[in-house]
Amino acid sequence: MAEFFQQTFCIDYNGWVTGVSKAPPPKQIDFDSQTIPQLIYTKADMDRVAAVFDAEKQSLTFSKIVSEMESLAAGFLSIGLKQGDRVLVAGSNHSQVMLCALACSRAGLVFSLANPNYSNSYSLKRALELGEFQCIVCFRAHQFEADHLNNLLLEISPELMRSRKGQLKSELLPKLTHVILAEEEHKHAGTFTLSEVFLKSSKDKIAKLPDFSKWSSHKLACLQFTLGTTGAPKLIALSHYQMLNGARAVAAAFGINDKHVLACALPIFRIAIFNLICLSPFLTECRIVFPDATPLPKNLFSSVSKYKCTTLLSNGAALRLLLKISQTQRVKLSALENILLIGDRVSKEVLKLIKLQAENVGYLLTETGSIPLMGDQNSDFTRNVGKPIAGYEAHLIPLDGSENQVETGKLGKLLIRVYYGSTFMGYAPDTKGKEKWVDTGDIARMDENGAIEVVASEEDLIYDKNNCLVEHWNLERLLNQNDLIKGVQVVSRGRGQPVTAVCVARSTQFHAAKLKDELKSMCRSHHFVAPDVFAFVDDFPRVHTKIQKFRIRAMLESGQISVF
Structure with a gap:
């Protein structure tokens, strides 16, 4: 069925919506300027099921979502939170x-969604x-105990x-004043339960909710943490305009309509x-259907x-993993028309499994890291991340920071222009940024067709003793083919330091010295300069x-980590 799709779309983890279009990016995108509450209220009277939470055995209609949103919004303001507060x-x-x-959006609060599985108090405090x-609203951290x-x-x-609640x-x-626990059976001093917050609502309080019609669509709506793969997580500021137009771009171009049922196996x-x-x-x-509260249902x-x-x-x-399970259970995914793969390049093994288990599937993906790019079914998903979609632009600048043009096939720093009609609001605490171009922190190359391959993070670049760039990603691809190792990461502690x-x-x-010799021999036979030193870790x-x-370098x- 993939051949019928004119456009393919995917989404990365930092809030950008991505895809590819046969038409060049327009100068302006003619989408309605709304806030999130304005959008939600357009379906206030619809009794059709909008969302299913299978593990909870709960189905929510559009009108039910609206009424629950209003009640909780009024509850938030009733317990002392004020417009502009952050949750x-x-x-x-x-x-x-x-x-x-x-x-939160309805009450004029700024929300942030986070993984509840904080490993320690330091990361939560940060x-x-x-x-x-x-x-803070605390839901069950599934990797840990309820409390x-x-x-x-x-x-x-x-x-x-x-403390009093x-x-x-x-x-x-000093900023934190309210703690809300979603686990109703676990009540603790100084905390509200979510039910208590709901019960603080009333018709009068709902009627007095803020007038969202007076809000600008460029109002701050969300602060979202980056993944933290190249350093400590940052908080990205997103407006109502950017969030709604991002979702609208994918939904409209991909052709999502009232006949579609979307199953989500990724964390919201x-x-x-x-x-x-x-x-x-x-x-x-x-x-929409959520099979389970956990990301891998x-x-x-x-x-x-x-x-x-x-x-x-x-x-x-x-x-x-899921396709292998279905294969052993002899499950055919006959109802599926599309699989959207998000956040990773895809291995050849996965592409084969998709074709074997679900013949009528078109598949999409993007590389993690604020990159509004995507490829279609003709793309090499094992290498490229695609082209900019309508509404965004991509540009490469030289690694040395000069104003020269980056030639086709050569490496450069990847810049992304934020969604037309908006500016990048910045990273918290400064959320008043006006930049239109964002440095993604990625190093990439572009082919003659405009397809982009992201090869590394700028923070991970390696320069040898002669100040020459070491293409460590090619070394990793080679060494990862060795059957004796599960994985390899090539790093350096700084310019001129050992690779x-x-x-x-x-x-x-395993015998470390023998394995080291075999890997060095593998490099020589493929005409690669072998790493200066080796190290072996459990994971x-x-x-x-x-x-x-960045943590490997710190270790x-x-x-x-000992080297030899």
Whole structure:
């Protein structure tokens, strides 16, 4: 069925909506200028099911979502939050997570969606500090016990135990005043439950909600954390205009309509996923299905079958595992028409599995990292990320920062122009930026057709003792073909420092010296300059499956990783 698609679309993790169009990008995009509440209210009287949360056994109609949004918005303001306050919603694919985000928008609050699985109190404290949040809504962290987030908050602010609800005075987090727990059976001192917040609402309070018709569509709506693969996560500021037009661009160009049923196997705490999945029903009257609150739902295929889903959102790594499970269970994905692969390049193995298990599937993907690019079915998905879609532009500048033009096939720094009609609002705490072009931090090359290959992060570039660029990505591709290792990352601690290949052996019973010699021999036989030194580790540091090279460099610097 892929041959019938004129356009292919995909979304990356930082809020950009991406795709490819046969037409050149127009100078202006003629989309309505709305705020999120204005969009939601367009379906206020519709009783058709908009969203299904299978694990919760809950179906929400459009009108139900509107009424729940209003009640929670009034509740937020009733417990002392004020317009412009910032709310961190830490949760996965739960119905109340979606409603919290919509309610914040309705109340004039700024929301941020986050993974609830904070590994320690330091990372949670940093997030709350960086965003200067007045409120946190805590949902179940599925990798930990039910009270995990509350326990981390108590480590940071023991004052919570002695505080009245909504009146937290924390020495380390002076901005934070409100803590809301979504787990109803776990009540703690100084915290609201989400039910309590709902019950603070009334018809009179709903009637007194802010008049959103007076808001600018360029008003700050969301602060969203970057992945943190190349450094500590940053907070990106997004307006109503950027979020709505991003979702609208994909929905309109991809042809999503009221006949589509979208199954989501990705977390909505990634803002691009939230934008497409949670706003598309109000743009197109399609239906969305969440098989489970966890990002890798075990009951995915039963939900796809039960609700006759036509489109599946996943990523390459998750889909590879899920397709293998379906293969052993002899499941045919006959109802699916499209699979949208988001956030990763795709391996050849996954492409073969897709064709084997779901013959009528068109597939899409993008490289993680604020890049509004995409490829169609003729693209080499194992290498390229595609071309800019209508509404965005891409440009390469020389690595040395000069004003020369980057030649076709040569490396350059990738710049992206934000959505037409808007400016990049910046990173928190400064959210008043006016730049139209954003430095993505990626190094890329462009072919004669305009397709872009992202090869590395600028932070990960390696220069040898002669100040020559080492194309470490080619070294990694070569060494990763060795059957004795599961993975390799080539890094350096700085200019002129030794080029280091950090490897994960496939077997725990390996001879390091012999494996090192074999890898060096492999480099010589393929006419590559071998790394100066080697190291072997059990695994690489990661965030959401993405390898963090900056942490590998830090571990080498501190001596946590030994080289030879």
